[in-house]
Amino acid sequence: MNEQLLLSNIRSVLIRQEETIIFALIERAQFRRNPVAYQAGALREAIGEESIVGYMLRETEKTHARMRRYLSPDEHPFYVGLPAPVLPPLRMDENPLRPNQININPNIRTTYEQEVVPYICASGDDGQYGSTAVCDVQSLQSLSRRIHYGKFVAESKYRMQPARYDAAIAAGDREALTREITDAEVETHVLERVRLKSQTYGQDTGGDATQSKIDPERVVDVYARWIIPLTKEVQVLYLLARNERQ
Template sequence: MKQIIAFIGLFMPQNAIAFARWGSASELRATVNGEENLTTLDVLSLDSIRSTLIRQEETVIFALIERAQYRQNRIVYEREGYGSSLGKPPGYQSDGKDDEELSFLDFMLIGTEILHCGARRFTSPEEHPFFPEKLPSGPMDALPSLQYPNDLLSPVGGANEVNFNKKLLQKYTEIIVPSICKGGDDEQHGSTTLCDIAALQALSRRVHYGKFVAESKYRSNPDAYQKLVDAGDAEGVMKLLTNAVVEEQVLRRARLKAATYGTEPMLTDLPKIQCSDMASIVAAAAASAVVAAMEALDNEHLAKGKVDPVAIESVYRDIIIPLTKDIEVAYLFRRCGKEPPAEYLS
């Protein structure tokens, strides 16, 4: 029974899980209202970070599903793709020597990051800009500064500044988009770039959580990592931080979630919901999720969803997990006082 509940819980929305655990909506509201407010220190505790990694799977997968509804629209990734200059977005920081043309995605992404920079997004240790050199020096003066834990990441060797977004952006446009989107152009270029930005920000946050994971692993075994780094043994560091069992669980979970979230509810196969009773709604949703999950293992059903679950699994296997581990290696080398090997430079 515990295994069945755990399996169904994998696909239940967080609010539904909370409801099932805590009782009626009024009781839930009372519980929430009775709790003390959280601070940024609470939200970014190491315990919170570990649980966040799994929750981020939903964010990443939903973002990729949204992007998959449009064609590849390669023109948005090409500099001078529209035959004339797009100019620079408002707030763009230039040294006067930067005359490189921007692609439409670059233009929109830089403009978004400029806006988000003003709202303090990149003061958070879990957020990383794609174009840090093009952004203002800091957030708007009117906003109060936020207090973050000063011991989550180490500043030694610039470890906390590791940023692999340039590599991520290249892999996204050259590998991920072709793997989840149909070829061709549908003229929905604005919507395409908005989906791209949401997906890129979600992917960036996910892979750079590798720095938090690396710090946690370092603290659990500092001598072993220091010895490997001193010897310049990047392969040894990679081997020590790798957990093949966990990686396999991540891949399986990503495929199942993609199959579930990318499939329309099969209303004809579900029990009728006679009232607004939450238990009935949760049961119906769980039944649909279980069927979709089982079909994820059947290749005949894979093409029916909004996105190919195998493609999402491949994104995790070939890009997200390897890039996360590269970030971990780069962080650990800097954390131990040495420059990482060339293949681990951002």
């Protein structure tokens, strides 16, 4: 099996991504919700109808696309029509994933802006729209990478036990596939690890140990309510796509 699909390697990648996501959420939580940053046309004269966060995200993706970020199979842009890379292609290892067009970034962005931000940030407006947008781009990109890594998880699981999934794939049975890919014990371990990391990283070194930059339980909830379910959605979509190409 391709090394990228070994469960030990996938687990290592996902654990590293936890830290990236936790730090991104901590950074975002220091600012208020700042709803103006998400309003289309808030800076109409300067950037048109795009929101401040959307503008920052699109411009960031343009730069990253030129640096060939989106040639990697574990990266998925939020915007289409991005510029071609200016760097020459890398000689990369064989992509272990089946060809697919699965990209749920529109859902990820809506969920993040409408549900996650109000959940982790204090209400109100502190005027820090630029800093908010920078933090949001970091959060969205890290969430997208984590959630879409479900493709690697699904491919690994399928290759190890194809017969376990074939009938549900052939029937297009999403509920059956969701049951098969769900491992409650693993999910519990993930949430426990996220809780511990959030408690540790959320404290100010040398400061008041009772004060935290973010409520650790809120970070755990972000995983339990949104990240894990969206990752499983990607897994199911990816497995179902096998039926389209058989």
